[in-house]
Amino acid sequence: MSMRILVFGMNGQLGWQCVKDLPGAIGVDRACLDAATPSIKDDYTAVDRAEQERELAFRINADFPSQLAKLVAKALLIHISSDYVFDGHSSQAYQESDPPAPLSVYGASKRAGELAILESGANALVLRSTWLIGEQGQNFAKSILRLACTRSELRVVEDQRGVPTPTPFLVAQIASALRLNDKGPRGLFHLVPAGQTDWYRYAKHILEKAQLHRRWQSILRVRASALEAITTDQYPLAAARPRNSCLDTGRWKQVFGLEQLPHYQQVLDPVLDRILEKEPVPSQVP
Template sequence: MRLLVTGRSGQVAQSLAEAAGGDISVVALGRPELDITDRDSVARTIAAHRPDLVVSAGAYTAVDKAESEPEAAFAANRDGAGNVAAAAAEAGLPVIHLSTDYVFSGDAAGAYREDDPTGPQGVYGRSKLEGEAAVLAANPQAAVFRTAWVYSPFGHNFARTMLRLAAERDVLRVVADQRGTPTYAPDIAAGIFAAARLILANPGDKRLAGVFHLVAEGETDWAGFAEEILRQSALRGGPSARVERIATSDYPTPAKRPANSRLDTQKFRDTFGHVPPDWRNGASRCLDRLVGPTA
């Protein structure tokens, strides 16, 4: 199984590349080799690498900056995503496209299902929602995987930020009125591999196309996530600090965050036969790498 992944430096792309081996080959590319905003660049890359399936992970992810750079956000998240899906379709290939909880307004009472009404509150969410539509319109073999609260040993993310700040401060003020599911990027990669195998084994099966939610099991709030990270760090002799729970209004940002980012994963589990681990399990494995194993 040979996968071409767009967005080489992203957390999921790096997780996919790291987990490759055996019968799984992963080529992760980004600029300058691959520019998703250039349809011809995508087509040339697919022709050169001849993958079995394309994973569309490249995106503009600066949520707050998107408010002042809407053209850049839509160029990557809508037009770029559509380019990748269309080029894959022209090559007769399925595509798995990564999307986000930000397509929802965040005011629902429970976990969002795939067919619940969307209502993005900012530029980033709108660009990702329009990207979903572009992908589904361009490729009949497209599967859109919405995920949320992604973290990993790579790049800039909440877990690494908490550890860095805990080494500098005794108290961390963290928002406690936004709920969701922290999802370890290697667990997203495992879900993508499981889905890709089934998609490639059943070409043209419409049940394997459409929108799915892929996050870890369980839920918490940002403060609870921070507390778990720092608890796990302390067990390993790493940095720790006390978490002060605050309201979203105490930490204003240019882009509005969903108060509820919980995503129902039943459709993904039923369709692809894969159940991601609980979010605390992912946190433990991430801390093993960022701080070290427990004694």
């Protein structure tokens, strides 16, 4: 008997990838949720807007997971959380046992969602990940490409570290957990590829690839060599970001007997290639 998988947030980066890659996955979009349970939504990732929409952020990122944990009974609930539950002050990659200290409303709402599930007694797997990137939806790579085509200069923060996590990688790891059925991991785990970078070097890599791509090489107004590195203090946003978003994946590797997870560039470049091939080329601004 094949496994049946219900995916909330099917139009987001990760939800779309789950429906695409997981056999038996059925996606639920916002329209379905509005009809069935009008008081809840399926996703909330607007980090800066959450500072002004605290109630909405908590309703979606905390109350909704809490309701799901009560509804799923013995079915496995896989919940995706975020590096934003940490303040980023550590000099080391964060472990699951490190105390959360969110800097933003969004981070606090994600932590509340984690606790709601972990304390519910549900059959649950909570995965923290960072810097998601996929073909579907908006992400950092698509923003950099758009800005590099429409602006004459581009500044990117250099003092925030993290790990780009392609959605195909994350879904493949989830599939490995699902194949273990009742023997699979439960509780809280960190899951990202190996390696780390910062937003500036990440953006530079994106543009270096775009400069070699037939669809983009002639329309980029900002080349990789012209990127300007700045500090977080030079780019103030409504919601504070952790300077260190690196996550230790030792627990996950131990469960699966892995010496190492693939390096982020190994799993990132195929996704960037597909984005460069499919993403609509933005109109240039004079």
